[in-house]
Amino acid sequence: MKHIFSIIRKIFSTEYILLWMLLIVIVFFSIQSPTFRTITNLMTILRQSGIIQILVLGLTWIVAAGEFDVAFPDIAALSSMVLVYFVTNGLAWGYAILLAILVSGLFGLISGVLVNVFKFRALIATIGVAVIAKSTAYIIGRGSPIYLVNINKTVEEIMFGRIGDLIPILAVIVLVLYIGATFLQNQTKLGQYLYALGENREAAFEAGIPKNMIFYSFFILSAALAAGGGILLATSFSSGQPNFAGTLFIDGLTAVFLGALMIKPGKPNVIGTYFGAIFIMVLGNGLTLLNIPFYYGLIIKGLLMTLGVAVVAFSGTDFFANRRAKRAEELANQ
Amino acid sequence: MVKLSKFFTREVISLVLFFLILGIVMGVFSFLSPRFMTLDNMLRALKHLSITSLAALGLTFVIAVGHADMSFHFVSCFAAMTMSYFIGILVWPPLPSILFGILAGLLFGLINGFAVGKFKLPDMAATIGIGTFSWGLAYLYNRGNYIYQNFLTSGIIQFSDGNWQGIPYPVIYLFVFYILAYILLHRTKFGRGFYAVGSNRIAAKFSGIKVQHYIIAAFILSNVLASFSNMVMTAAQGNGNVKGGLILLMPAYSAVFIGVSVFKKPTIIGTFFGAFLVSIMQNGFTLISSPFYIMDLVVGLTLIISIIISRIEIKKNLNKTVIAIQDGIS
Numbered sequence: 001m002k003h004i005f006s007i008i009r010k011i012f013s014t015e016y017i018l019l020w021m022l023l024i025v026i027v028f029f030s031i032q033s034p035t036f037r038t039i040t041n042l043m044t045i046l047r048q049s050g051i052i053q054i055l056v057l058g059l060t061w062i063v064a065a066g067e068f069d070v071a072f073p074d075i076a077a078l079s080s081m082v083l084v085y086f087v088t089n090g091l092a093w094g095y096a097i098l099l100a101i102l103v104s105g106l107f108g109l110i111s112g113v114l115v116n117v118f119k120f121r122a123l124i125a126t127i128g129v130a131v132i133a134k135s136t137a138y139i140i141g142r143g144s145p146i147y148l149v150n151i152n153k154t155v156e157e158i159m160f161g162r163i164g165d166l167i168p169i170l171a172v173i174v175l176v177l178y179i180g181a182t183f184l185q186n187q188t189k190l191g192q193y194l195y196a197l198g199e200n201r202e203a204a205f206e207a208g209i210p211k212n213m214i215f216y217s218f219f220i221l222s223a224a225l226a227a228g229g230g231i232l233l234a235t236s237f238s239s240g241q242p243n244f245a246g247t248l249f250i251d252g253l254t255a256v257f258l259g260a261l262m263i264k265p266g267k268p269n270v271i272g273t274y275f276g277a278i279f280i281m282v283l284g285n286g287l288t289l290l291n292i293p294f295y296y297g298l299i300i301k302g303l304l305m306t307l308g309v310a311v312v313a314f315s316g317t318d319f320f321a322n323r324r325a326k327r328a329e330e331l332a333n334q
Numbered sequence: 335m336v337k338l339s340k341f342f343t344r345e346v347i348s349l350v351l352f353f354l355i356l357g358i359v360m361g362v363f364s365f366l367s368p369r370f371m372t373l374d375n376m377l378r379a380l381k382h383l384s385i386t387s388l389a390a391l392g393l394t395f396v397i398a399v400g401h402a403d404m405s406f407h408f409v410s411c412f413a414a415m416t417m418s419y420f421i422g423i424l425v426w427p428p429l430p431s432i433l434f435g436i437l438a439g440l441l442f443g444l445i446n447g448f449a450v451g452k453f454k455l456p457d458m459a460a461t462i463g464i465g466t467f468s469w470g471l472a473y474l475y476n477r478g479n480y481i482y483q484n485f486l487t488s489g490i491i492q493f494s495d496g497n498w499q500g501i502p503y504p505v506i507y508l509f510v511f512y513i514l515a516y517i518l519l520h521r522t523k524f525g526r527g528f529y530a531v532g533s534n535r536i537a538a539k540f541s542g543i544k545v546q547h548y549i550i551a552a553f554i555l556s557n558v559l560a561s562f563s564n565m566v567m568t569a570a571q572g573n574g575n576v577k578g579g580l581i582l583l584m585p586a587y588s589a590v591f592i593g594v595s596v597f598k599k600p601t602i603i604g605t606f607f608g609a610f611l612v613s614i615m616q617n618g619f620t621l622i623s624s625p626f627y628i629m630d631l632v633v634g635l636t637l638i639i640s641i642i643i644s645r646i647e648i649k650k651n652l653n654k655t656v657i658a659i660q661d662g663i664s
Contacts, residue, residue, distance in 0.1 A: 063459075118642050120641060123458055124587065124637070125638075127584070127637075128634050128637045129634075131633065132631060132638075135628065135630040136631070138625070139628070143625050143626075143627060250462070257459060293478070297470075298466055298470030298473065301470075302463050302464065302465070302470055303463070303467055305459070305463035305466065306464055308463075309455050309459045309460045310449075310453065310460075
């Protein structure tokens with residue numbers, strides 16, 4: 001009996017609050033819209049959230065380490081333009097994808113150099129890099145999108161394919177990627193360093209954590225993953241877009257900060273981001289099906305993001321500390 | 335003899351470097367376009383400068399207290415749409431409409447200030463969240479459509495196109511606000527507090543400075559001034575547009591950080607210089623009819639390069655040379 005109570009208490013604790021929010025939203029939309037609750041639609045949501053999940057995986061770690069990266073939507077746009085430019089000029093898809101990722105990685109490296117060598121604040125560095133990436137993307141297309149005539153079968157299969165006409169291949173790939181990332185975050189030194197940097201930069205540096213190396217690899221990783229997202233977006237739009245219309249930037253950041261509500265309350269983490277992205281996509285999909293204009297989504301996302309940030313900030317304060325101490329005491333008593 | 339090392343301080347070198355760059359930029363543009371160096375164009379450049387520089391002026395205070403504001407461009411959209419709503423849909427006269435727009439900026443300045451100053455939320459993320467919220471609200475006024483009704487008849491156009499003895503109103507706003515801000519930040523005790531909060535918050539707190547008040551004041555200034563500049567821009571364009579203010583973000587940050595790279599800290603004069611350089615470049619690129627993305631590229635590069643220059647310690651190396659020269663002479 002006691003055991004069951006402890007399980008119930010655990011389920012309702014802050015670690016799983018995002019899952020409950022997700023459940024409430026899904027139930028609400030399912031009641032409101034018959035189209036929403038079809039299995040096809042739910043699988044489409046899973047597939048669409050895959051793109052955001054790929055885009056913000058690197059960002060999650062950068063934010064966890066106490067820095068910021070606003071360049072990811074523009075780097076995704078750049079990579080889509082680079083890919084489509086080379087493909088339309090007759091390069092094989094494999095090489096074009098490689099080039100797109102390399103170019104984007106270069107921009108990540110620039111962010112890293114600016115932050116590490118020239119001691120920029122990451123926000124300023126990535127604002128600058130974002131603008132340069134965006135204008136480079138515009139220059140490649142001379143101010144307009146480039147349309148893709150034929151899309152490579154493999155890439156199309158990754159983007160739209162379904163296993164057994166049900167489970168999207170992209171969702172499976174993202175799941176594998178996230179399981180790997182969770183392992184990296186929880187089981188290796190890298191993850192330890194990461195949160196140490198986020199907790200106390202000076203102390204982490206004094207303890208001999210290779211700060212520069214970590215930031216280089218994170219910025220490059222973030223840019224390369226953004227490039228991957230950009231390639232998928234190019235396939236889905238069947239064109240390279242110098243500026244993805246919509247709210248990629250806000251969606252991505254909201255996913256990360258909502259994710260920080262989960263598992264490690266107050267710290268952005270991989271599993272949280274995974275569900276945060278699904279939450280954002282459920283919200284967008286449901287609002288569209290209910291014919292609610294997208295700007296209501298904007299308002300809700302703004303509020304949710306502020307909420308997530310507030311919880312992240314307050315997790316360091318007495319309120320959460322007391323709860324944590326209490327739980328530790330309970331565990332000790334058992 | 336004159337002490338060379340005293341004269342060649344880092345600030346003088348940075349200033350000389352800055353004016354050298356400005357001179358080169360202006361020289362190149364007057365070479366490329368004969369219309370660049372005309373009085374007419376310079377007045378137009380000044381009008382444009384007032385929009386960029388007013389947004390940057392508010393941001394200077396936020397940077398001075400050691401924070402970053404990623405919401406002022408979103409909030410400015412909300413404020414401009416508020417003004418457009420009062421003019422276009424409710425048919426109010428211009429002055430109260432402008433006041434309501436400023437009020438909208440003030441409201442979000444307060445929210446941002448409280449979130450960052452009082453509740454200690456991380457500045458960038460919190461301001462992006464609050465900014466997104468305000469931008470979503472801006473869509474509500476006319477479902478995201480343009481508001482252009484009554485703009486020609488209500489006289490709001492005068493807000494940007496009017497002039498006093500031949501000086502366009504925006505230029506007057508520019509100088510009035512800059513002089514007021516200069517007096518506030520550099521000539522009053524209250525203003526010194528902004529730097530105190532920015533450089534060492536704990537020391538500031540223990541010397542009796544109310545840190546929260548300064549942060550809230552900085553965010554209010556940032557959002558109100560950005561709102562004001564977007565309202566001037568809206569009046570000039572003749573319609574209210576939900577995305578009009580988004581272009582303010584990049585030039586404002588560039589202006590402030592070019593200023594920081596000249597004077598080593600955010601100052602009113604530095605921001606003015608930065609805004610002037612950015613604005614002149616934007617004006618020049620428009621005159622030679624280059625596409626907007628080239629303009630963005632150059633502004634972004636200027637931002638990055640100016641900070642890199644400021645980070646390279648000119649002082650250290652140059653002082654060595656100057657001392658060597660003095661040793662040689664004496």
